[in-house]
Amino acid sequence: KNPVSTGSSLRINSISPSTGGPGTIVTIQGQGFGTVQGSSLVSYAGVTLTPHSWSDTVIVAPIPLNNTVNGAFVVTIGGNSSNPSAQFSVSDPILSGITPPSGTPGTQVTLTGQFFGVTQNGSYVSFNGQVSQVINWSSNVINCVVPTSGGLSPGNLSVVVMVNGNRPSNSLSFSLIFPSISGINPSSDNVGSVITINGQGFGASQNQVGGVVTIGGLMASVNFWSDYSIQARVPQVPNPAVYNVMVTSNQKQSTPFPFTISSPELAGILPNPLKRGELLTINGKYFGQTQSEGPGSVTIDGFPASIQGWQDNQIRVIVPNGASTGSNKTVLVNVGGLEGFRSDLQINLIF
Template sequence: MKRLYDIKHSLRPVAFFIVMLFVASCGGGGNGTPNPEITGIQPDSGPPGTLLTIEGKGFSPQNTDNTISIGGTSAPVESASESELKTKVPEGASSGPVKVTVGQETVSGPQFTVEAKAPGISSVEPDSGMIGTDVTIKGMNFSSNPADISISFNGADAAVNDASDDQLKTTVPDNASDGSVKVTVNQKSAMGPDFNVLAPKIKAIKPDTVVQGATLAIKGKYFADELSKNKISIGGTMTNADSAKSDTLYTVIPKGVTGGPVKVIVGEQISEGMPLDIITNLQACYGNDIQLDANLQWVSQGLTTSDKDDKSQDMAIDSNGNLYVVLRDRGVAAKYDSNGDEVWKSNFDTKLKSTTWRGIEVDANSVYIVGERGVSDQDLGEAKLKYHFSTLKDGNSNTGGRDIVLARLDAGSGSLGWAQQFGSPDLDELNHETVAVLPSGEILVSARMSGPFTPTNKEPDKGSHDVAIAKFQKNGTLQSVQQIEAYTAPYSIATDDQSQVFLGARNDDGNTVFARLSSSLQIEASSEQVTRQIKQPIPMPDGGAVVYGNTGTSLEANKNVYIKDAYVQRLGSGGAEQWVHQQKFDDSGSTKYNGGVRIPGGGVVLVGQNASEIGGLPYLGIYADGGRPLFIDGSKKSTFFEFENDKKGRGFPSAVETYRDANGEVHLFTLGVTTSSWPGRSDDDNIDPKGGKDMWITGMTLECEQQ
């Protein structure tokens, strides 16, 4: 037994050594934390109340786990992290070392000198911001005379905007950079906490492909509030911001720029670059000696029949250049690729009977079509509908004339997904281009309402109609109906990638109006026009739009109107006119623009017609962003359907779309109705329409040619 006792006691020193070695390996704090260490303090002098920053390591992120003293006087812990503590010099403190205790470990740092009469900084609010940010510095022993005071941000001098003994107001100077704030009063200086200068950040540029002279929208944050302090670099070429709105800068692409990163420069702060592509194959068209031309590549009449009036109504395009069309009087839609080849054709005439189709839009995998039908035609066959009839008028939800139908087709197959019939107890009608899709995927339909759509709407109190904009969720659920009482009927609706909504309408006085609305469908800007109609607006990057249609009033000096003229007008974000062109394709009758779209990179293209729908000819008009006409097909007394032997396809266009392929070539597609044969076509349907009207689609390329 004695031998066993001796062995046990001989092992105790070894065990103790092992335990102590384990504790030491876990750190000197005894609780798994490293020993605290002070590497510096800022400032190193000042009066009581001065904000003191202690830098080091091994601190606790919990305020209560740290203890601070200055010259032996306990000081409060204002904030804590593992590498930084903040405190304020307490009243009664005397000069001496700064000490920090974490757990059972105390470390001593540099000496702090208490100077009761010296200036001191207790806070800087805010402690971060962009160039031009207003900053308030609170402290003590300042002066009410600004001439006694100087302020700097990491060495960059700042203005003294207001001064008192305990508070100063200043602005972050143009050349400021990250670093401490310094206040000097009558040759005595006080150092404050670091101020973080926020560099401008670009989130997106719209569009990401442009031509010289086009407007570019730069969206981001931390831009300067004063417009002139924002500088923009495009591929190394410096330019100025022309306007700004809601963290968005707008600039015009200057001459000589061939592409490269876009950067925003505010003072000495530079954002990261965002790539920008310049279209060079169209750029020369903005010169004086080059003419833009539209070269016809193909024509399709794929949805025509020999015994029916096949009036094509509207067209949409997806990001891959696929086209989607819908006929007006037959329940037929189709998808074509950019070469004019049919991908699918969907016939839903028996599923959505007795419907006049007005518009089509595409969004990702969904195609939305909108039309109108008699409210008595309740049997919609195989389509599953939910009805949103108001019962506020005599308790009868089925009175009135026509209701609106919104339906979803699958973009990949053309199959019918869901449909909704909705409207008021009274007459509800659509015009052209009355469907649009927000970036969120919500669908908007604008209509003329004669009575309430839902219990939250009310009867029009001026005239007999109001504009209504119905918002649907992706699954077809009616989300809301916004009644716009200032307007009587809508002409058209469009959206942009910033969720802004653009409306062409008629007001209660019968005049044409343009309005821009928020995504919540509240009017942000509007203007009254002298034109007869506003077709679907073309959103522009600055929140304005290009509008077009026909006018019975002269819009340009020294130009007379014969019955009606086509027009195109650029409106700013507030609705004010920037430029306008009044266009007459020939001198024998009236003319009008029916459809328009933005060209990838800049400029707009419009399709128009002269004379009547039966005997008229289709035309093209293309304009630069600044308003200069690039191509007016009517100027050479021909149409873009001029074929061999001077034969022309008659009819009228209803829609136009554009697409830029991977090779940079810009394609243009038009949709319309013809009342004649199409010379040069090789298929078997190249005959005069037997049903009265046939649809057509064309594919063209835009090219620059030497005049």
């Protein structure tokens, strides 16, 4: 039994707020509701609600999550019904902002606005009609992911919040960027070197976007990854040549960008002639910053030379004792499987 006044005293005076989305919490003020709910009911547009709280003058209850119509609240006690409240207007969702405003497939974005509904409950976000994965949903903030499938093309996408499947928001634009390479520094280098790939749309981190760099179809190990810059190590290749570099982010592939993988180039050897066991300096380029980068090795007359110093443009070695005395002894530098020597740069070994 409800401790209420007579049916004639049962009355709704006001509601607040008077507009909102599904799930909006509404405060109903009036009189004669009874101090506890008991078997009394409160309904909206004919649908019985589960109130959050109940007192003789105030009832707090939510708009149904799947509601799509305007309507009035009615309180029913012991067969007596109150007057209908003022109309509650169910607002279409309003989308006011997207952060960030551009990105690659798989980018997490934050949508801000109003009247999205307190829970997702069948509502969704679309990018050019492709439904997005939702991470978090509230009445004024949605966190979601730019779709990675569905044939979306680079350019401006229409983003819409659809509440309960039939109440669309206004549309805002999101700029979809696919990975693209604008330059590689340096433009040529040896096996094992670390190159910087500049561009856009690579994604915030390699793990987040499943990022891959290939050089000549061979996977390159990545030292650093950001949306605009990648540092990758040149893999071993069978021959010095121009190879295509490609970046894959969220299964979207950049257009190829040319990069030259060079074999070591010898420019000079000093001193000449010299003796076995003496120090030989080899000048040139594409040797690698360190011996381990390629890795690198040197042979003289077919015998391994002991490395005393290694830089990208200079190597210092001890002439091996196994090398035979005589003229025109070949000096060969190997970096990552690619060999460099010059027939006109041969040394003479003397006793």
